[in-house]
Amino acid sequence: MSQPAPITAAILVIGDxxxxxxxxxxxxxxxxxxxxxLGIDLRExxxxxDVQAEIVDALNALRGRYTYVFTTGGIGPTHDDITFEAVAAAFGVGCYYHPEAMAAMAARYKPGEFNDARRRMAYIPVGAELVRNTVSTAPGxxxxxxxxxxxxxxxxxxxxDAIEPKLQRGAxxxxxxxxxxxxxxRLAEGLKKIQVDHKEVAIGSYPFYREDGNGVQLVARGRDAAEVETAALEIEAMLRDLGAEGIRITA
Amino acid sequence: MSQPAPITAAILVIGDxxxxxxxxxxxxxxxxxxxxxLGIDLRExxxxxDVQAEIVDALNALRGRYTYVFTTGGIGPTHDDITFEAVAAAFGVGCYYHPEAMAAMAARYKPGEFNDARRRMAYIPVGAELVRNTVSTAPGxxxxxxxxxxxxxxxxxxxxDAIEPKLQRGAxxxxxxxxxxxxxxRLAEGLKKIQVDHKEVAIGSYPFYREDGNGVQLVARGRDAAEVETAALEIEAMLRDLGAEGIRITA
Known part of the structure; x- marks a missing residue:
């Protein structure tokens, strides 16, 4: 069964x-x-x-490669908040005071409190749409x-939550x-065989060291639920063959 | 006072x-x-x-830019552990069974338990040195x-801990x-003035929203301890001018 093209994403965290x-x-x-x-694959x-050239270079690399890029950080009112200007530079546009953002923020503050620093939070790249902020008004x-x-x-x-309706969804x-x-x-050889038999399932092996004992979590991931379940059943059978047991957990 | 060239680093986290x-x-x-x-600046x-081409591209980009690159993940015995091969590919070398690593691991396991999967953990890039693993033997x-x-x-x-003695140190x-x-x-304007007056200090402003109340942490960072302290004192004075107080915390 051929799959539709995956919907992919990257995250760019901005912050010293x-x-x-x-x-x-x-x-x-x-x-x-x-x-x-939502069926969107985070790939990177x-x-x-907080350095404009670094933000611009990373954003341009990522936005050319993935369906979506999500950035976090740097959109507040202080001097170290430079993300809007950096995003504008990456897109080769300027910034302007967005009327709707200005109006929403002016309504939020008492007279005299909507100062220049706070206005910076409405100074957004030309061509951008607002992302609603139900917590503190200043938009993404x-x-x-x-x-x-x-x-x-x-x-x-x-x-x-405000962005979700705008996103394409995948399987x-x-x-x-x-x-x-x-x-x-001990389980690596058997696990590899299961991986080879189920190329559309990604099987990962994650050891953990905890005070209450060590162990491994074997995770099968894929878009075909039946094949994921088959792989998990084969993992359990493989562990039984090793004289051990596996328990299903919801990780 | 001119500073020596900074010692820089990047981290590459490998893992689905x-x-x-x-x-x-x-x-x-x-x-x-x-x-x-150690006075080393993490820059990225x-x-x-767990995809070789992605690891190779990222590693080659990072190792050309920073003094050091630290990778985490993907060096275990299972099929999804591909970091050693990927690092070798990035450096254009092959892998081989490192004699010292093989000997250390052979000594760790009972007869018959040092199997092919575990030997993979000693199959390292040509030209690499071992990083000691005091927890579970298999080296970095x-x-x-x-x-x-x-x-x-x-x-x-x-x-x-094993790597630390190999690293250059900075201020x-x-x-x-x-x-x-x-x-x-409210504090952005005053904070910006302090930043302008102390170009060698990076001043960051980090708001927090907690159940016991909201607030902001203002962080001054720099290599000259006296100038950092001066900036912090100026931040406290600025807050007093706003009729408020600031408390020093060890973050």
Missing amino acids: EILSGRTQDTNTGYIARFLGA ARVVP VHIGNVFVMAGVPMIMRAMM VVHAATVQTKVPEG | EILSGRTQDTNTGYIARFLGA ARVVP VHIGNVFVMAGVPMIMRAMM VVHAATVQTKVPEG
Whole structure:
């Protein structure tokens, strides 16, 4: 059965605070799962600093390669928030004060509080559409195949909800996970055979070391739910042949 | 005062499990802080899938740009572990069974258990040196300016300890963090002035939304500890001028 062309995506995380180790990025995992539920394949993620040339180069590399690019970070009112200008530079356009964004933000603040710094959050690339921010008003933007979102997780999540209706959807990837205590080195040969027999299923092996014991999670992922289930059943049978057991978990 | 050339680094995370959202990457943050303590600047991070061409392209882009590249993931015994072959391809070399790695691993396993799958973990790029793995024996490797490590955090951390003596060190970046409840939009103008006055200090503004209240962390980072402290004192004074207070935190 021939598959339609996959819908692909990349994430561009913009922020010195991730690269310094100060802040643990959790947006990538959230966006990955969000896109996965829509049948969109996340193929790459990059983290770059708050430096315009770095943002431009990465964005141009990614937007040429994938169906969508999602950026996080750098759209606030302070001097280190340079994402809108960088995105505009990547697209070869200027920025302007978007009337609708200006009006929404003017309505949010008390008289005299909608100052120049806050107006910067409405200074967006020419040709971009707004992405609604139900948390704190200042919008994200959508230009070409690029969605520009906030870095604060609560706001990013609200923006993803606003973006969702605009996205093409693909066939969802199904996953089955079998957990076992058999070491990877003992199950590798049998697992490889199952992978060879199911080329449309991606089988991954992920060892873990925990205080309550070590083990491995064997994950079968693919768009054909029946074939994923067949692969998982074969993994369980392979483990039984090794005199061990595997338990299904929802990872 | 002229600074010596910075020592820079990139991280290449190799693994479908990060891009599917199944696994939360924490290695990037750990490595960022580890390198920071050595005065090495992490400038970029990328996540790519378990696909040789993707690993090769990313690795070649990164190793040409930064002093060091650190990879995580894909060096186990299962079919989805393809990092050593990919790194060899990036360097245009083959792989071979490294005698010292073979001997160490043969000694670890019981007779008959050092099978073909496990031998793959000793099949490393020609010209690479071993990186010791005190947790589970199977080594990482060091080739050119690239360090290839495991993805399991416990093992990656042991490998970073083994790598540390090989790394050049730079001047450490000092940081001071002032936390306040003043909204970013009110402090942005004053903060920008402080940034303009201290070009060698990078000042970042990071809002947070928590159940116990919202706020902003203002972070000054730089290699001159006295100038970082001066910037932090100016941030505190600026907040006082706004009728608010800032508290120092160790972030």
